[in-house]
Each structure stands twice: as structure tokens, then as C-alpha cells.
Amino acid sequence: MQDPEVHRAPRRNLMAGSASHIRRPRSRVGWPPGLAIALMLALAWVGMSPTQQAMAAGVVSYGGATSVAETTATRSVTLTKPVETVAGDVLVASLTADNTPNLSTTPAGWTSLLPGKLRAGNASTVFAFYHVVTASDAQRTGWTWTLSSRQVWSGGMARYMGVDVERPIDTSVSVASSSTARTTITVPSITTTTGGTMLIGAVGANAGTFTTTQPAGWTEAWERTSGEASEHAYRPQQDAGATGGQTWTVSSARALAGWLTALRPAAGTTPAPAPTASFTVSPASGTAPLSVTFTDTSTGSPTSWLWDFGDGTTSTAPNPSHTYTAAGTYTVSLRATNATGFDTATRTAAVTVQEPPPAPAPTASFTVSPASGTAPLSVTFTDTSTGSPTSWLWDFGDGTTSTAQNPSHTYTAAGTYTVSLRATNATGFDTATRTAAVTVQEPPPAPAPTASFTVSPASGTAPLSVTFTDTSTGSPTSWSWDFGDGTTSTAQNPSHTYTAAGTYTVSLRATNATGFDTATRTAAVTVQEPQPPPAPTGSLLPPDPALPTVETASWPSGSGDISDDSAIYANATDPSLSVVIGDNKADSGGGIGVFDMTGALLQFREDGKIGNVDLRAGFSLGGTSVVLVGANNRSNSSQEFWVLDPTTRLLSSTKSLGTLYTQSSNYGFCLYVSPATGKFYSFVTATDGRVDQYELGSTGGEVTATRVRSFDVGGQTEGCVADDGLGYAYFGEEDVGIWRYNAEPGGGTTRTSVDKVGAGRLTADVEGLDIAYGPDKTGYLYASSQGSSKIVVYDRVTYAHIRSFSVPSNGSIDSVSVTDGLAVTGASLGPGFPHGALVVHDESNSGGTTANLKYVPLAASTTPAPAPTASFTVSPASGTAMLSVTFTDTALRPSQILNHYNGATTK
Numbered sequence: 001m002q003d004p005e006v007h008r009a010p011r012r013n014l015m016a017g018s019a020s021h022i023r024r025p026r027s028r029v030g031w032p033p034g035l036a037i038a039l040m041l042a043l044a045w046v047g048m049s050p051t052q053q054a055m056a057a058g059v060v061s062y063g064g065a066t067s068v069a070e071t072t073a074t075r076s077v078t079l080t081k082p083v084e085t086v087a088g089d090v091l092v093a094s095l096t097a098d099n100t101p102n103l104s105t106t107p108a109g110w111t112s113l114l115p116g117k118l119r120a121g122n123a124s125t126v127f128a129f130y131h132v133v134t135a136s137d138a139q140r141t142g143w144t145w146t147l148s149s150r151q152v153w154s155g156g157m158a159r160y161m162g163v164d165v166e167r168p169i170d171t172s173v174s175v176a177s178s179s180t181a182r183t184t185i186t187v188p189s190i191t192t193t194t195g196g197t198m199l200i201g202a203v204g205a206n207a208g209t210f211t212t213t214q215p216a217g218w219t220e221a222w223e224r225t226s227g228e229a230s231e232h233a234y235r236p237q238q239d240a241g242a243t244g245g246q247t248w249t250v251s252s253a254r255a256l257a258g259w260l261t262a263l264r265p266a267a268g269t270t271p272a273p274a275p276t277a278s279f280t281v282s283p284a285s286g287t288a289p290l291s292v293t294f295t296d297t298s299t300g301s302p303t304s305w306l307w308d309f310g311d312g313t314t315s316t317a318p319n320p321s322h323t324y325t326a327a328g329t330y331t332v333s334l335r336a337t338n339a340t341g342f343d344t345a346t347r348t349a350a351v352t353v354q355e356p357p358p359a360p361a362p363t364a365s366f367t368v369s370p371a372s373g374t375a376p377l378s379v380t381f382t383d384t385s386t387g388s389p390t391s392w393l394w395d396f397g398d399g400t401t402s403t404a405q406n407p408s409h410t411y412t413a414a415g416t417y418t419v420s421l422r423a424t425n426a427t428g429f430d431t432a433t434r435t436a437a438v439t440v441q442e443p444p445p446a447p448a449p450t451a452s453f454t455v456s457p458a459s460g461t462a463p464l465s466v467t468f469t470d471t472s473t474g475s476p477t478s479w480s481w482d483f484g485d486g487t488t489s490t491a492q493n494p495s496h497t498y499t500a501a502g503t504y505t506v507s508l509r510a511t512n513a514t515g516f517d518t519a520t521r522t523a524a525v526t527v528q529e530p531q532p533p534p535a536p537t538g539s540l541l542p543p544d545p546a547l548p549t550v551e552t553a554s555w556p557s558g559s560g561d562i563s564d565d566s567a568i569y570a571n572a573t574d575p576s577l578s579v580v581i582g583d584n585k586a587d588s589g590g591g592i593g594v595f596d597m598t599g600a601l602l603q604f605r606e607d608g609k610i611g612n613v614d615l616r617a618g619f620s621l622g623g624t625s626v627v628l629v630g631a632n633n634r635s636n637s638s639q640e641f642w643v644l645d646p647t648t649r650l651l652s653s654t655k656s657l658g659t660l661y662t663q664s665s666n667y668g669f670c671l672y673v674s675p676a677t678g679k680f681y682s683f684v685t686a687t688d689g690r691v692d693q694y695e696l697g698s699t700g701g702e703v704t705a706t707r708v709r710s711f712d713v714g715g716q717t718e719g720c721v722a723d724d725g726l727g728y729a730y731f732g733e734e735d736v737g738i739w740r741y742n743a744e745p746g747g748g749t750t751r752t753s754v755d756k757v758g759a760g761r762l763t764a765d766v767e768g769l770d771i772a773y774g775p776d777k778t779g780y781l782y783a784s785s786q787g788s789s790k791i792v793v794y795d796r797v798t799y800a801h802i803r804s805f806s807v808p809s810n811g812s813i814d815s816v817s818v819t820d821g822l823a824v825t826g827a828s829l830g831p832g833f834p835h836g837a838l839v840v841h842d843e844s845n846s847g848g849t850t851a852n853l854k855y856v857p858l859a860a861s862t863t864p865a866p867a868p869t870a871s872f873t874v875s876p877a878s879g880t881a882m883l884s885v886t887f888t889d890t891a892l893r894p895s896q897i898l899n900h901y902n903g904a905t906t907k
Contacts, residue, residue: 004080007065007156007222060162060198060265062234063089067156067222075104075150080142082159087339089133090163090263095155096204096230097125097147107143109134113173113261120255121179123206124228128173128259132165135303154224156232160198163263170197170264177257185256186247196265197237203248203258204230210252218246229254237262274341275300279334285352291323292351294332298343302336310351327355361428362387366421372439378410379438381419385430389423397438414442448515449474453508456623459526463678465497465620466525468506472517476510484525497678501529536826538835540772540780541793541803543859547810549832550855551842552599555584562586563841563851565668565719565768565821567613568829569627571646576830579649580823580839582853583631585611592631592642594649597829597837599855603650605642608635612669612718612821615644619680621654622701630682632669639669639682639694641703654703670769672722672729672743681708681745683729685717691731693745708745719784719821721769723796725777730754732766738783754781754799755792761801763787768821768841771796772858779826784819784840791822791840807840807854816854818843826858833857 066080079093093110100122106112106129113128120126127145147153176187187201203212209226214233223231229250237243246260278297283290296305296318307315309322310330324330332350335342365384370377383392383405394402396409397417411417419437423430452471457464470479470492481489483496484504498504506524509516566582579602580595591606592613610631619628627644629651642651668685680696682705693709719732722743729743737756741747757764768784779796785804793802807816819841826836836858843851875886 004066004068005222006080006083007067007158059196060160060236060263062198062219062221063159063161065156065158065222065232067154067224067232069154069224069227071152071227073098073150073152075147077145077147077153077155078142079145079155079157081137081140082157085133085137085159087133087135087137088161088165090160090165090168091131091133091157092160092200092232092263093129093131093143093155093157094202094204094230094232095127095145095153096228097127097153098151098206098228099123099149100125101151102148103127103145104148105144105146107131107145110143113169114175114259115173118175118177118204118257118259119179120177120204120206120257123179123255124204124257126202126204126230126257126259128202130168132163132168138304152227154204154227154230156222156224156230158200158221158232158234160200160234160263162266163198164266167264170194170262173259173261175257175259177255179255181253181255183251183253184247184249185258186245187258187260189242189244189246190260190262191242192237192240192262194264195238195240197240197262198265199235199237199243199246199260199262200232201234201246201248201258201260202230202232203250203256204228205250205254205256210250210254212251213249215246215248273300275302275336275338275343277302277334277336277343277345279332279345279347281332281347281350284350285354287354287356288327289323289325290351290353291321293319293321294334295319296334296336298334298336298345300336300338300340300343302338302342304337306335306337308333324351324353327353329353358427359425360387362389362423362425362430364389364421364423364430364432366419366432366434368419368434368437371437372441374441374443375414376410376412377438377440378408380406380408381421382406383421383423385421385423385432387423387425387427387430389425389429391424393422393424395420411438411440414440416440445514446512447474449476449510449512449517451476451508451510451517451519453506453519453521455506455521455524457620457625458524459528460620460625461528461618462501463497463499463674464525464527465495465678467493467495468508469493470508470510472508472510472519474510474512474514474517476512476516478511480509480511482507498525498527499676499678501527503527536774536828536836538826538858538860540774540824540826540836541859542805542838542856544805546791546805546807546838546856548807548813548816548840548854548856549810550597550599551813552580552582552595552853552855553601554852555586555593555601556589556604562590563821563853564611565613565770566823566839566841566853567615567629568823568825568837568839569615569617569644569646570825570827570829570836572827573646574830575828577646577649578827578829578833579644580853580855581613581615581629581644581651583610583613585609585634590635592629592640592651594644594651595853596649597831597833597855599853605651605653607640607653608633610634610640611667612720614669614671614721616671616673616680616724618673619696619698621698621703628671628680628696628703630669630671632666632684634665634667637666639666639684639705654701667716668718668720668731670720670722670729673724674744675724675727676744681722681743683720683722683731685713685720685731687716689713689715689717689733691717695745709747711741711749713739718765719767719769721771721781723771725773726796730769730781732769732783734765734767736766737762738766738769738781754794755783755801761785761792761804763790767819768823770822770824772824772826772836774826780824782822782824782838784822786818786820786843789817789819791819791838807842807856813854814842816840816842824858835860 064082110129110131118126171190174188174190212231218233218235221232275298280295329349330351331348333346335344362385367382416436417438418435420433449472454469503523504525505522507520509518562585571577584590590609592610593604594602613631615629617627629642633640641654667687672681682694684692694705695708697704722729729741738754740752763785765786767786770782772780781794783792792804809815821841823839838856840854
């Protein structure tokens, strides 16, 4: 918006010889009555404001204007009040806006001059209003109109004095408009009814930069030549009657609109006299800072006041109070104003302010609380000095100081301390010193501890991890534990693993600076031999052919159908309650599910993109032995853990253990229980071949994981299984082969190749891995060869190739293809699986539309065969030199007499 322009009225005297700056003298006794009256009227006229003079004279006069143009489209239109506007004036506002907007709001107290919008076709719209100024408008700076839409606009506001405030408009408005471009517009004549009216009118045009010329004999009040061009003008009309048409001219052809009306003059009256200003001051003198009350005693009923206190500050209150902060002699003036005029009273040296006398120097004093006690002693010092000190310096007598007003200080050594306070203000300072202000004694020696502790868990099967918690009193500073098995610890709250069965007496010696105490608990921990796993009754191998007898139900609708390695839980108490836990690694709707041995889905948890499930029994969670189920969660590269309830066969969540990788996502997962320490571990593989090993624990009923080792297999690795009996971990590098590592956290990076892709048995990708445990560390290592859709079996110890087979169709159950994972156990799983089962993932179930798991029963034990009797055939048996002979073994194959024991109840 352009800056508002102020258009001032030419100075005019409505009465010859008027001089508004002359004060009114008193009339003298003895003057001729006519002369005295005339002189009083003349002097009354001099004291009038221009508005009052115009009203008294019975004519309308112009008193200035403001205008503004807005070249950026807006809705808000604000016009500024002309200067020197007072109550009784009439303001006329004219607005021209681009296009054809309506007015959303009009300021209170404004009346439209037009019967509606005045449009120049669709190019622009003209609005006109008038307003009778009241005393409440004195503090107002302007008024705001609101358009119905954003438009470019211009407008102005003119001030007229001497208007009849009861009936400001003398005659109806006349309007004219043109929707076509033209350079002139004539507004039809109006007929005034009163002499001494003021003709007013305005014209507006659509956007452009040009000038406007008012009708002949008219005076321009304001004009805007940019944005929406507009002009307002006026002309006094001496006599009542027709005005004739009035023509405006523009410098460039435009669509135009204009209006014409007349303001009625007020009847001539003699106004009330202007005020005579006067005031009182109390007090008239004093020291700084001095608060002074000014009381208006003016006569003539002033309605506004303007005080000048002589120190650069002013007030418009009738009876203000003001505080002088600096010494000096001040001249004060009061300008008192009413509707007739104003008067100013000035008093030289009205107020005298002296410098305040200097404040006295402080008298320092303080209190101490407490004044005595044992070290360490915290003491509060409180300043009670008089004389308003502004700074403080404390000396606590032990080499330390403070500048706080009310400090606290701790004495750490026994002794008697002299304390001083120096209190200072602008005048000076004083020091208060108190000898033996604080007495500190040595603290009595602390009592020796009373040793005590708790054990959790107090019993279980070997290897048993037990947490010992110190509950001693007396603030011990050192601890000495004896776990009863020849091992000790100096930790406050140690954990210890008992690897052998037995009953153990545990003692704790708790010590502090005063002494020690020993707590001994007989039979604090009882460790039983671990329960042997259910003895397998089968061969740990499927029959030939390996026919599936069960396939799992579909995953819930919308969850996808993508699986990996599953895990088998063999319920030793009731094998019929055994379950298979499978993963669903779909991007959307993935999770983990529990299937019974008929393939029915018992539970599905939508916990993310879950892959590669494994489980172990006997994990201590919050002091309770549980079946821990784990997997990787590819949704957020975390380890996910659940607890399986063997009775309900349902999973409950424990915790997701954070993001594991920052450069590549996690891929495979398996669990391991150390045969040496009984500790639980997890292995997590990544797409870049990295493997991280974590030691698992629990806090507050949640699983915790601490990374203890990292190494690189090489390429992308997913398949993973750990041998809890031999202490090995196996990893399937998908396009390379199977690697064996030491599974202990200190096992290093040395590895052994079990088998390689392309050697005749494995076809990339190498995927699922699992172990069928037999007695005396015998058994088999199972691997899925995804590229050939076969299962490859190796001897658990020698890694000799035992067998490769496919899983064919069996009735309505289709064959397995592109298998991505497997699980195997020789433990009884109830009806249909008395000798265990092989669970295989089928990537292309039912014509390649879905995926599921197939259950293959393991075969029963075969009768041990006698020692093989070597035999063979020869063909041909004779011939000439360079004879090629084929020798055929006819002895019983070793794989036909294998009968191994499965000691695992997990994957």
C-alpha cells in the first residue's frame, strides 16, 4: 500500500479580523453596551475552533483530507482520519475498487451516500459514505472497510465543518456510470433546498495511471492517479436551487462512475466559551525520585487535556501523576480543550527536584543455622545487615568464600570456624566477624555391615545360571562371595553358572571401614542333573520316498505367504501338544504363527517381517525357566523374542532388541546354548555376509542382548544352526556352501568347509540348516538345496554325505519345490509322528500360488544289521591287455544300517 497522503484545507477566516491566537480580555464597566457586546462576541469567535466558527457562521467549509492507493490486491481498506478532526465535523469517504466486489463490513457509525454499489460496468465499483464525528472518535486514527474479495483499490476521506449534524445531507445523491471507455462523465443536476450548502462529489475509474480533472469551479480535495484512479472535489453553493450537471474529465479513456450530493449547513449559534486553563501541583518539591500529582482546575468544562511535564514526557489524563527521576527545576504546561476552543496554562519552576541524600553505609550482621554438628555439615548463612547492601563477601573460615546474599556451605572437616561478612553499598561497607561461628565434630564411626543376600533361582538343572543380590545393611564397600563350588567373586551382585549337579553352600563377607560380617546359607542353591531329552525311537531319517503326510493351513488373508526356517517344539510331557512355529516374512501383514501337528494354525501374531525361527527350552526369564522363541525382524533389522506356553501353545511377546545393522539388513537367525557354560546366545546373519553373536540375558522380565563377537562369512548368508552338543555353528553362504565355526564367543574366525555348491550335492542357494541329534554326539546335519529342491543329509561328526532326496507329492499333498527352509527332530511328536518329523518349506505350493510347510514323518529304527559281508562282481573277467573292467560293490550300504538317537526338543 502506498503511504497515505494528507490534503490540508486552505486557511480561511469566517469572520473578518478573526485571530484564534488572541486570549479573551475581560469587558470593562462603563463601555457602551453595544460595543461591549460586539467585543465579547468577537472575542468569543476568536476562541472558537474552525468547526465551531463554521457552525456559528451558518456555512459549510472544507477542513482537509487524506487519501491512499493500494496497488496490491487486498480485502482490507483503511482510510486515515484527517488531521484536526473534532467532534461535530462530518467526514465523507469515497472508495473505488477493481472489478465488482461487495462490502463485507462497514465501520460503525458510517452511512452510505449511495443506494447501492455504483459500477462502471464490470471494470470498477465506487462506494461513498459519510460519518458525523463524535467525542468518542478523538483517539481514533482511521476506519477500515472489508471487501468481499481481494482487489486493487484507492480512496480518500474529506473533512467538512459547519454541517448540520442532525440532517447532514441536503438532497438525494445523483449518480452516473459508463461501462464503455470514455474521457468524460457528467453527473446529472441536483436541487439544493438550503442556502450555503457544500456540493461534494467523486469519480472513479478502473486500473490505470492517469489524471482526473474536476468540474469547472470545483476544488480538488484529493486525487489518486495509480491503482484504481479516483478523485473527490467540492464547491460551495451560495443559494438553494438546481446545480446543473457536473462533468469530470480523465486523461485516458476508461469506464467511469461518479456521484453528486450536497451537505446542509448548521444553523448559526453562539457557542459556549473556550476553557481557561489552570492547575495545581502537589508536592511542588522533594528529592528524586519524586512522585507529583497534577490536578486540573480549569474552568469552561474542558473535554480533553494535554500536559507537558517539562522532562520530555506528556499525559492526556485530566489529573495525572508523574514521577521525576532526575534532579532539576521543571516548567509544566496544561492545554485544556472543549468543543469551542482551548487555552494553555504554563507554570515556570512548577516542580523542583533535589538529589536524594546518600544512603548510609551498611551495618553488617548475619545468622548461622545450624551452628554445630558432625561432618559433613551443611550450614545456611542469612544476611541480616541494615543499610541496603548491594554486594556481599563471605569468608567461611575454611579457605572458601561466597558472594551470594544468603549462601549455604558444607564443612567437610571437623573444627571451629570463624566466619565474616563484608556488606557493601554505594556509600561504603561494614564487616561483621563471628569467632567460633560454626563448630564441626568428627562423625561417629559407621557400624560394621550386617551381611545378607538373595538367590535367584535357588534351584534348577545344570547348567544353572544364578544371580546373587547383596541386601546387606551398614553400607558395605567391598564384597567377597564363595559360591560353594570352588569359585568366588568380589562383585556386589554377581551371577554364577553351576555346571555340576549338587547342593551348594554360599557365603558373603560384606566389609566397610569399621569392620565386616559374613552371611552363610547352607543349601542355598540346588542343582539337578538335566532331564534327558525324550529318546528317539527312529532312524533320524525319513523313509524312501520321503512322503509328506501333513501340510499346514494357509496364513491369514492379507498376510502374504512367505516362509523360511521353522522350529519344532517337542512336548516331552504330552507329545500330542507338540507344535511347529513358522515365520511369515511378507512385507505387509508378516508375522509369526503356531501350527499343531495336524497343520492347523493355532495362533498368528502380525509382528512384522519375521524370518528364520529358532527356539530353546530352559531360558531363565525373570527367574522362571521358559521356552524362548527367537527370530529376525526384517521390518526394522532387529531380533524379536517370544515365550511359548507349552500348555496353551500360544506365544507372548517379550521384546524387540533394537536395530542391529546400519549398512545392511539382517537376514538369518539361530540360537545356541553353550555346553560349557550353559549361557544362551543368538547368531544374526546379514545380507553382506556379516555374522554377529549376542549373549542373551534378562532384566525385569525382558530379554537383553550384548554383542560378544562379529565376523564375516563372505557372501550373502541366511541358513544358520548351532550344535549345542559339539559347540559348533553352521552357516550357509548361499552360492558357496556350508561353513562350520566354533560357536563359543571366543571361538575366533577359523572355519571348516562342510560341503560346497557345485560339488555334486548342493545347488545354490544353500538355505535351511538343522541338526537331528543322536546319542553320544551322533546324528545328522540337514541342509536344503534350494536350486535342486532337495534335502541333503550329512553325518553330524564326519560330514560324510549320507543321502539326498526330494519330497514328492502324496495324494492331495503336492511335492516340495524351491524349499527355503527346514526343521528336524527325532523326538516323538504324537500320533502320526512317533519317531519325529522333518518339516520342509514349500515355496511353490498348489501350482505356485501360495507357500506352506510340509510334515514328513521320520522312519522307525531298523534292526541292526550284521557286520557287512564284502562281495562284488567283476565284468568282464578276462580280455586282452589294456582291459577296462567294472567292479560293482554288492555289500550292504552303510546308510541302510544307521540308527541314531535324537536328543533335541527344538529346531
